[in-house]
Amino acid sequence: MADRKAEIRSIIKDTKSLPTLPGIITKLSALAENNKASVNEMARVVSSDQVLSAKVLRLVNSPFYGFSGRVSTISNALILLGVNVVKSLAMSSSIFEMMEKNFLGLWEHSLGCGVAANIIANRLGLPDIEEISTAALLHDIGKVIIKIKLSDDYSELLSLIKEKDICMLDAERELLGSDHAEIGELLARSWFLPEKLIEPIAFHHDVMRSSTQFAKTSVVHVADVLVKCSGFGFSGDDYVPRIQPEAWKKLDLKEALVEEIVAELEDRLVDCRNFSLEIQSGSEA
């Protein structure tokens, strides 16, 4: 099993076939640190990549951000959402596209999870709402890597889940000696993502291991569970995982509030479903 782990590690480290982040992210980071950079300059940087701009605008206008159909330019997005959000959008739209192509059910699950995290963070009045949503959007990135880079194992995982009637996480641990959270963490570190994003990706199944981002990790964990409760999308198995009481306690969730969150989430998931159908019919055409 230890060999297997080392093998997975080396597969992740072999960056040649690993999806890369666009160079624009680095440029944007540099500009964002320079206080004198204007919104126009930043808009120019993003707009210089047509494909990326299109992807960013599509994500801004998706039900994920709730600005449906109203943001038409990158500078508009920068003013409305701020530089950090556009930066994380540029990043997640690239990763998200890779998910959409390879793994529609997971893409839907991730979109739903981003929406759920957004609602929870909003209702609880937490800071960094956009970052929490982005973390939720990316929380299962490890599964994409398993599917793309360990495709034989992936089919074996699916049969194992069926045969033993277990959840994806247990099947991964049994077959790979690792799991998507750990693999996602490796990837996130190799991309030098901020800790705010790494911890929710790494610990969304084990919130107590989160050291500095406990609240964010808890939101992503609860969002993941709620979307599984809804049965929206497909993340490898159909079972609702147990909510970790520590996360529940940390967020101080009361039943009446959860009821409101669920109602809002279900309403937004209808939009997500339509968005997904639109995309599917668009890609067939």
Next chain:
Amino acid sequence: MQKIPINLAAAGMVLAKDVKADDNPSSSPICGKGLTLTASLISRLSSMGIQSLNVEGHPVKIEGEMSLDEALAALEKRFSKVADDALMLRLKEIYRRQIVRSMGDNNG
């Protein structure tokens, strides 16, 4: 009540909720609930960027959509691994109520 994408809306359907210009709940509505839709109203709303409407009853049958009983059975199945957990049972109950609320007029 059913929430439908605006391209599936048809004349004669009745709004079950106010239509608002954006997601800001405090903005004033463009159309009030109870209003019967017409073709020209639908195209006007559509050109204003409205993407979905909540209408009375359950006029649109979406492919693959479950009946209330099927939806509740699927909910039970999803929760089958955590049936021994008190917190999860409470959560399941919240979802059960939500499903009944949103699909209650489905079978009528």
